[in-house]
Amino acid sequence: MRTVREALALAGLALQIAIVGHFWSVLPPQVPMHFGASGAVDSYGDKSTLIILPAITFGLYVLLTVIGFFPRSFNYPVEVTEENRGRLQATALTMMGWLKVELVWLFVYISWAVIRVALGHGHGLGWAFLPVTLGAVGLTLVLGIVHMRRTAA
Numbered sequence: 001m002r003t004v005r006e007a008l009a010l011a012g013l014a015l016q017i018a019i020v021g022h023f024w025s026v027l028p029p030q031v032p033m034h035f036g037a038s039g040a041v042d043s044y045g046d047k048s049t050l051i052i053l054p055a056i057t058f059g060l061y062v063l064l065t066v067i068g069f070f071p072r073s074f075n076y077p078v079e080v081t082e083e084n085r086g087r088l089q090a091t092a093l094t095m096m097g098w099l100k101v102e103l104v105w106l107f108v109y110i111s112w113a114v115i116r117v118a119l120g121h122g123h124g125l126g127w128a129f130l131p132v133t134l135g136a137v138g139l140t141l142v143l144g145i146v147h148m149r150r151t152a153a
Contacts, residue, residue, distance in 0.1 A: 039124040078152035
């Protein structure tokens with residue numbers, strides 16, 4: 001399953017770079033740079049700042065990948081013993097892997113939304129963006145923590 005998560009994250013990163021590269025020449029000089037809580041655009045900036053999104057995505061991917069090599073340094077919500085260490089680390093790494101996939105695809109969607117709005121084909125991120133994002137990330141964290149608590153018992 002780890003390979004599937006890594007493939008999903010890398011596919012998202014590659015897609016984001018491809019989308020930005022593909023549409024770069026047709027984007028107007030000003031593109032959306034910030035969206036409010038409702039998902040509507042509330043500021044614009046130079047299109048060169050669009051490069052920041054794939055850079056952030058790449059940085060998050062690398063950071064979460066590197067952190068995954070050090071599961072002993074994680075802050076677990078339960079006591080870690082020699083008996084449960086392996087199971088807890090496996091659960092934590094699974095949770096981190098899914099969070100990486102979610103965050104990469106979150107930024108793919110944001111890039112896509114910026115491009116759509118800039119080209120006049122959309123109006124923002126959509127009203128469901130914030131609740132869906134918070135729900136997905138929150139659910140991943142809650143399920144991971146619940147699983148760790150059960151594993152430690």
